[in-house]
Amino acid sequence: xxxxxxxxxxxxxxxxxxxxxxxxxxxxxxxxxxxxxxxxxxxxxxxxxxxxxxxxxxxxxxxxxxxxxxxxxxxxxxxxxxxxxxxxxxxxxxxxxxxxxxxxxxxxxxxxxxxxxxxxxxxxxxxxxxxxxxxxxxxxxxxxxxxxxxxxxxxxxxxxxxx
Amino acid sequence: xxxxxxxxxxxxxxxxxxxxxxxxxxxxxxxxxxxxxxxxxxxxxxxxxxxxxxxxxxxxxxxxxxxxxxxxxxxxxxxxxxxxxxxxxxxxxxxxxxxxxxxxxxxxxxxxxxxxxxxxx
Numbered sequence: 572x573x574x575x576x577x578x579x580x581x582x583x584x585x586x587x588x589x590x591x592x593x594x595x596x597x598x599x600x601x602x603x604x605x606x607x608x609x610x611x612x613x614x615x616x617x618x619x620x621x622x623x624x625x626x627x628x629x630x631x632x633x634x635x636x637x638x639x640x641x642x643x644x645x646x647x648x649x650x651x652x653x654x655x656x657x658x659x660x661x662x663x664x665x666x667x668x669x670x671x672x673x674x675x676x677x678x679x680x681x682x683x684x685x686x687x688x689x690x691x692x693x694x695x696x697x698x699x700x701x702x703x704x705x706x707x708x709x710x711x712x713x714x715x716x717x718x719x720x721x722x723x724x725x726x727x728x729x730x731x732x733x734x
Numbered sequence: 735x736x737x738x739x740x741x742x743x744x745x746x747x748x749x750x751x752x753x754x755x756x757x758x759x760x761x762x763x764x765x766x767x768x769x770x771x772x773x774x775x776x777x778x779x780x781x782x783x784x785x786x787x788x789x790x791x792x793x794x795x796x797x798x799x800x801x802x803x804x805x806x807x808x809x810x811x812x813x814x815x816x817x818x819x820x821x822x823x824x825x826x827x828x829x830x831x832x833x834x835x836x837x838x839x840x841x842x843x844x845x846x847x848x849x850x851x852x853x854x855x
Contacts, residue, residue, distance in 0.1 A: 597757040599788070621817050628788050632756040694789035694825050701824045 587651045594635045594645040594664070602649045603628035606660055609651060615723045622702040623658055623721050629695035630662035630717045638666025638714060657704070657722045665714035736762050745776045745844045747812075747837075751783035754791030763794035766809075767801060775807025778840045782813035787821055799831060808832060812840040
């Protein structure tokens with residue numbers, strides 16, 4: 572994982588939205604609904620919208636759990652940026668970040684019994700890696716930022732006709 | 735988000751609707767655990783109205799599955815919406831859960847009369 576140390580920008584060019592959410596588990600779904608809505612409004616297919624929605628929720632919950640140990644009253648910042656045919660969702664917290672579980676373990680070679688016995692942790696990171704085109708864990712001056720990139724496929728009906 | 739729909743013999747049918755995410759997964763997991771603790775270890779979860787499931791939700795279902803099987807029962811997922819299937823398929827949990835599309839088949843699997851593969855098709 573490349574170590575890029577830089578302060579998170581207040582607002583980047585092309586930014587669609589910036590959310591500053593309280594560090595509660597409910598914030599995961601809250602953020603994902605908003606970001607998923609943006610994808611749908613932009614006319615992207617249902618599978619892509621759902622993937623972005625799910626991974627946004629996972630990233631925010633990750634920040635709440637690993638950044639703040641589920642203590643409310645802290646800020647999780649979500650920035651969504653739509654440019655060059657991709658949606659980029661950055662989720663930043665001021666906590667110490669993941670101390671384990673990165674990169675996420677694969678489940679490809681687990682048999683049925685091993686899958687059934689596997690404990691809770693790790694599914695979220697695994698899904699992010701499988702559903703997104705790129706997932707980066709970046710340390711920042713204040714904490715940790717998880718950056719998700721998904722290239723988008725527009726629905727044919729929403730594509731603008733060229734003159 | 736979770737409610738009991740009916741009982742058929744020793745099988746309990748429950749419905750999970752809306753969003754099974756990190757903020758409610760513990761509550762859902764506890765509700766499922768109560769069923770098993772009270773002797774109802776053959777569960778069918780009707781997921782037709784499920785709109786969203788994240789890794790916390792999957793973990794809650796997985797914990798419930800293990801609990802039912804420890805007691806000699808099973809937990810069957812009924813009418814899994816196509817939009818949430820990728821979460822289960824990507825984690826390979828489709829190989830762990832019994833997933834069926836109609837209620838008679840779900841009841842047969844939960845009763846242990848037939849495997850999910852045979853019931854599906």
